[in-house]
Amino acid sequence: MSESTAPARRARRPSGGAGSLLEIAVGEFNTRGYDATSMEDLSRAAGITKSSFYHHFSGKEALLRAALERAVDGLFGVLDSPSATTGSPTERLRTIVRDQVAVLMAELPYVTLLLRVRGNTETERWALERRRAFDAAIATLVRDAVDAGEVRSDVDPALAARLLSGVVNSIVEWYRPGRPGTATLPDDVAAAAFTGILPAR
């Protein structure tokens, strides 16, 4: 290693052990794609040797698993919160949309990774199954809201659940921490879902 590259490497060297390595790995997975990322790439990005890396994680799939668990735990935490399990279906949905957006913002790289999973490995298939379970829980609530007469009866619950998931998840494409105009994003997305992205004046 030449003197000139040392400072950059030191700056990226993780100080917090497994947590920082996970963060670095998720960044590489999102940039290069999981399949195209090697343990070699990860060690280089972290500025440590491969054997130091293996001290914390048994391999690439263990890193993927830890990263996806973080995203999945965040999303299921939203479904399990007290305000998501009490009140009318519409009230619960409003809380869930708001909290789901907040999780996307707080755990952006982890949720981005989850949303890009294709299902090539056992871990990826597990993550896809959890995503489907999450979406199914939302779809059930949307159906409850329509059945309860809270939502206009010409709305197809299955389609509404898909569009809802589409608008919420699309924020990972452009949201970045600190982006101007995003301080109230959770409420803004909830308002858009319930009254329209472009509500008539």
Added chain:
Amino acid sequence: MSESTAPARRARRPSGGAGSLLEIAVGEFNTRGYDATSMEDLSRAAGITKSSFYHHFSGKEALLRAALERAVDGLFGVLDSPSATTGSPTERLRTIVRDQVAVLMAELPYVTLLLRVRGNTETERWALERRRAFDAAIATLVRDAVDAGEVRSDVDPALAARLLSGVVNSIVEWYRPGRPGTATLPDDVAAAAFTGILPAR
């Protein structure tokens, strides 16, 4: 080639020249990722020799370019249609959302490819620039609709344009030709954008 694999290969052999090869290539790009797809993969998928393939397209990037041009031409055709250039900003936006969804449905593999472009090659950077130009045209119309007092004044035009693009583009994730309940998808998405995905009864 063994007898047993011959029929499958024959069934996939393209009959219409460049058009069919493009369709096959787009399918491979969407499944494997553009970077991971070789001309070898494409020839195998098409059931022709590499030199036959090169007779129609100078290489992989020429195929990508042709595929992305098809998606871009479809989307800009929406902006240029007579009903998208007359009427109030809101009327024009409603027409555009409807027609944009119709293009996504009709040109699904091509638009899917466009939405996954990352910008690693000159062609990809060109496609990203065209996407940005399309989004900017929508954002201008949204701003016009808010300025004209047609849309509620608490809506941030930049955010609304992003959410609009998010809900429209998200349909490529789940829509498949002939899927039940999607016959009126263009109108359904437009209704969701203007009155809410879950409008109160």
